[in-house]
Amino acid sequence: MARREAPAAGPGSRALIVDVIRSAVAISRGELVDLTGLTQPSISNIVRELIADGIIHEIGSLDSAHGRPRKLIAINPASRFGIGFHLGPETVTCVAVDLTGGVVGREAVPRLPGDDGRADRLADRFEHFTAGLDLPRERIEGLAVVAPGTLPSGLRPELSARIGVPVLLENDAAAAALGEFWSRRVSREQAFGCLYLGTGIGAGLVFGGALFRGAGFGAGEFGHMSIDHRGRSCPCGNRGCVQQYASTGATVQAARKIPELRSRLPLDGGESHAYEAIARAAVNGDAAAYAVLDQAATCLAVAATSVVNLLDLGRLVLTGPGVALAGSIFARRLRAQLDGAAYSRHRHSVSVEISAQPRDAAGIGAAVLVVQAAVAPGHTPGRTS
Ligand SMILES: [Zn+2]
CATH class of the missing domain: 1.10.10.10 (Winged helix-like DNA-binding domain superfamily/Winged helix DNA-binding domain)
Structure with a gap:
């Protein structure tokens, strides 16, 4: 029967x-x-x-x-490979993965002005990167380029024509989520989410093995979830958006307003260096630096709990450069918030994990998009504009 x-x-x-x-x-x-x-x-x-x-x-x-x-x-890990480029604020991270999501090649180069929209530059970078890999060219299934926000329309067909393999475009946080889903061997039954903490805060959601993309490939704008309707104004038009409180930039701004931190830490340079200085001080026992990050983590945890409640997530991974040094501060706050306030807490636990490779997660995820599209098609339409 x-x-x-x-x-x-x-x-x-x-x-x-x-x-x-x-x-x-x-x-x-x-x-x-x-x-x-x-x-x-x-x-x-x-x-x-x-x-x-x-x-x-x-x-x-x-x-x-x-x-x-x-x-x-x-x-069979070595039967197919995917290439991913993450166009970050300061660097382009190039990653090659095998079919299980294992990293088989990686390089990070400074980002030049115009890297995001120039198919010729990206094609040159692809040729340079793949030439340095000891991989059979015919097993490279394609290239995915990921970035915060939207990449220029027309990039996909032009780049694909130049390099001779399929090209996918995706939001970086969404790609990072798929990378974590794939390489952690998360089963498709799990409602899986990933928060990407950087200059903005994005979320990626994987349901039934597929990225959830929304009506116009715009799902996952976690950073623009409001935690205070009378809070700080945000360029998006809303007030109290969580990234005004918990992004790496918001944390640097908060630290610069504290005289003892400004005198003790190198906060006047670039934002990413200033953030690293705060995170390093916090994990090394600097109470004032810890307090600034803990405040950001508290705001992030409140917004993340709303997402967990809305979607009944079972597993959440924190990733991105913002958790590279001080991920434990964010994970601790989030676990405490979920233990006390997640609606599902009496029915099931919500696992909170920190990415093993938070700085490279978006590049790894990009490369995983390619291998998923190659061997489990139907999940990855990619973005055409
Ligand atoms: Zn906003």
């Missing part, structure tokens, strides 16, 4: 199977039947195709209680 009621294999079945294998690390065909609800023949056909395409491979077998050993299958 169960077999007859099982869903027919459709266009999404291949993506579903890849996603289940990715999150399971190693799995047997029988377990795939149990976890996906697809029939044994459907699983066998799709697994055969995926092995023929090199996307998965057999990695040994487990003894079975029923006699015949169960063959285990897993993602």
